Amino acid sequence: MTVSSVVVVGGGIAGVSTVAELRKNGYVGDLTLLSADVLPYDRPPLSKEYLAGSRDLDSIALQAPEWYAEQRISLIGGAVAVALRPDAGEVELADGRVLTADRIVLATGGRAVRPALGSPSHVLRDVADADRLRTQLVPGARLLIVGGGLIGAEVASTARGLEAEVVLVDPLSPPLAAAVGIEVATWLHALHADHGVETLTTTVETLLETPTGVGAQLKGEPDSREFDAVLLAVGLVPETALAEEAGLETSRGILVDAGQVTSHPAVLAVGDCARLRDHHRPEHWEAAQVDGGRAAATILGAEVAPATAPWWWSDRYGLHVEGVGEMRSPDAQHQTVVRGVVGEPPFAVFTLRGERVIGAVAVDDPNAVRAARRMIDRGVDVRASDLADPTQNLRSLLRR
Amino acid sequence: MTGNSGNGGNSTGIRVASVDDIPEGEGIAISSDITGTEDDIAILRDDDGTCWALNDTCTHETASLAEGWVEDGDVECPLHSSRFNLKTGKVDGLPATRDTVPHRVEVRDGEIYLFPGERP
Numbered sequence: 146m147t148v149s150s151v152v153v154v155g156g157g158i159a160g161v162s163t164v165a166e167l168r169k170n171g172y173v174g175d176l177t178l179l180s181a182d183v184l185p186y187d188r189p190p191l192s193k194e195y196l197a198g199s200r201d202l203d204s205i206a207l208q209a210p211e212w213y214a215e216q217r218i219s220l221i222g223g224a225v226a227v228a229l230r231p232d233a234g235e236v237e238l239a240d241g242r243v244l245t246a247d248r249i250v251l252a253t254g255g256r257a258v259r260p261a262l263g264s265p266s267h268v269l270r271d272v273a274d275a276d277r278l279r280t281q282l283v284p285g286a287r288l289l290i291v292g293g294g295l296i297g298a299e300v301a302s303t304a305r306g307l308e309a310e311v312v313l314v315d316p317l318s319p320p321l322a323a324a325v326g327i328e329v330a331t332w333l334h335a336l337h338a339d340h341g342v343e344t345l346t347t348t349v350e351t352l353l354e355t356p357t358g359v360g361a362q363l364k365g366e367p368d369s370r371e372f373d374a375v376l377l378a379v380g381l382v383p384e385t386a387l388a389e390e391a392g393l394e395t396s397r398g399i400l401v402d403a404g405q406v407t408s409h410p411a412v413l414a415v416g417d418c419a420r421l422r423d424h425h426r427p428e429h430w431e432a433a434q435v436d437g438g439r440a441a442a443t444i445l446g447a448e449v450a451p452a453t454a455p456w457w458w459s460d461r462y463g464l465h466v467e468g469v470g471e472m473r474s475p476d477a478q479h480q481t482v483v484r485g486v487v488g489e490p491p492f493a494v495f496t497l498r499g500e501r502v503i504g505a506v507a508v509d510d511p512n513a514v515r516a517a518r519r520m521i522d523r524g525v526d527v528r529a530s531d532l533a534d535p536t537q538n539l540r541s542l543l544r545r
Numbered sequence: 546m547t548g549n550s551g552n553g554g555n556s557t558g559i560r561v562a563s564v565d566d567i568p569e570g571e572g573i574a575i576s577s578d579i580t581g582t583e584d585d586i587a588i589l590r591d592d593d594g595t596c597w598a599l600n601d602t603c604t605h606e607t608a609s610l611a612e613g614w615v616e617d618g619d620v621e622c623p624l625h626s627s628r629f630n631l632k633t634g635k636v637d638g639l640p641a642t643r644d645t646v647p648h649r650v651e652v653r654d655g656e657i658y659l660f661p662g663e664r665p
Contacts, residue, residue, distance in 0.1 A: 158639070158640075161639075162639065165639070187640055189625075189640075206642070207639070207640075207642065208642050209642060209643075212642070430640075431626070434639060456626075458624075458625060465624065511623040511624065512612070512613075512614055512623060515614045515621065515623075515626075538568070540570050540571075
């Protein structure tokens with residue numbers, strides 16, 4: 146059946162990529178994008194430049210306002226979908242409107258995890274969250290960050306740039322070891338102390354609102370500490386309510402196949418809300434973008450691109466960190482190869498299984514990760530000694 | 546590498562580098578002081594050895610495209626992997642949404658001549 150109408154629910158990178166890829170690849174039918182915000186925007190700057198105040202909302206728009214009209218995309222801002230009826234191809238909005246389409250793409254994203262700790266606290270998921278947090282990041286303000294992952298670390302860096310006092314707690318020591326390997330994680334985490342952040346390996350037991358801020362009781366400490374603001378940066382949960390109520394299959398995400406199709410053939414799901422059956426949900430910007438392309442291909446009846454190694458980036462304290470694939474600790478099947486010196490950027494660390502790269506992390510050496518991405522995706526054999534040799538051109542290893 | 550303006554005006558182009566100065570798949574940035582343009586200009590060499598020129602600064606953020614990854618007719622920004630078409634400057638991949646500016650280059654006797662402001 147030729148698809149002549151598509152509604153995409155959600156204006157994050159996954160939703161915008163879906164509509165962009167549909168038009169780019171020849172889809173000529175009706176196309177509607179439902180966005181909770183007036184104009185879809187990019188989220189990575191929310192913990193960095195936008196939070197710091199060096200970029201404004203206009204500058205982080207995913208597309209210019211006129212682009213939607215040029216692409217004949219009906220952008221409905223401020224849209225809240227309240228019901229999905231897959232058999233009828235219907236999406237109902239909070240204002241009572243009902244949209245009908247041949248295909249519905251769910252790009253509903255995720256929401257920040259909010260542990261029940263007992264006091265008002267910040268999370269960082271959207272512009273409104275960032276705006277609220279920003280008002281409290283003034284010189285001398287005391288900020289507690291719960292969670293030392295990518296978002297927590299980026300906000301710590303931004304807050305220090307704004308001269309706030311930062312305490313960062315995480316139960317893992319060091320955080321991110323699973324993503325970047327123990328050696329890089331240890332060095333990255335130590336950067337917090339170098340920049341005046343107090344880091345504690347513990348958890349928060351309770352948060353209590355006080356007349357002057359928030360009292361935080363940390364596990365293992367006799368007395369509570371006083372903060373002006375608390376940020377919870379402990380992960381996200383996929384937004385699956387609409388799908389669940391519509392009877393779609395969900396399990397830690399809306400379950401999809403390799404073409405992003407859910408358990409109902411007329412409904413697809415992309416981005417943070419979706420999970421490929423039997424796979425981990427990546428939660429990275431590029432993964433959401435790629436999902437959009439795959440959904441578009443499915444709708445157009447085109448070949449869906451094969452899966453690629455997951456890739457991510459982060460910025461903290463003026464350093465650019467990138468990773469791709471998986472970073473395993475050395476064992477009988479895996480070895481770790483360092484290019485350069487860990488802690489002296491630029492450097493890169495690769496993980497190999499035999500002569501195949503399976504992961505890489507680099508600091509201020511993004512093209513090492515670009516090379517690694519291609520080595521992984523193309524299954525190129527390489528020698529560990531070549532990877533470790535800084536005089537060896539990594540691009541040339543791809544040509545063998 | 547900053548190049549030089551040995552040949553002066555735009556009628557013959559500005560000699561900015563020798564082809565051998567740029568490995569295939571890589572690039573160099575030519576200062577706006579030399580090109581007379583608002584932005585520096587990235588001279589990029591494709592996998593088949595063809596030279597291209599684009600405004601150097603990624604339209605998404607402030608990374609240098611001369612430090613990017615050149616492949617399949619695009620340059621991929623080293624910061625967030627926005628992709629730009631080498632010939633047209635058009636965005637071929639988010640997060641950049643604004644096209645960049647291409648410039649004409651010629652290779653004569655192994656030397657690269659840049660024509661700032663002229664389309665390829």
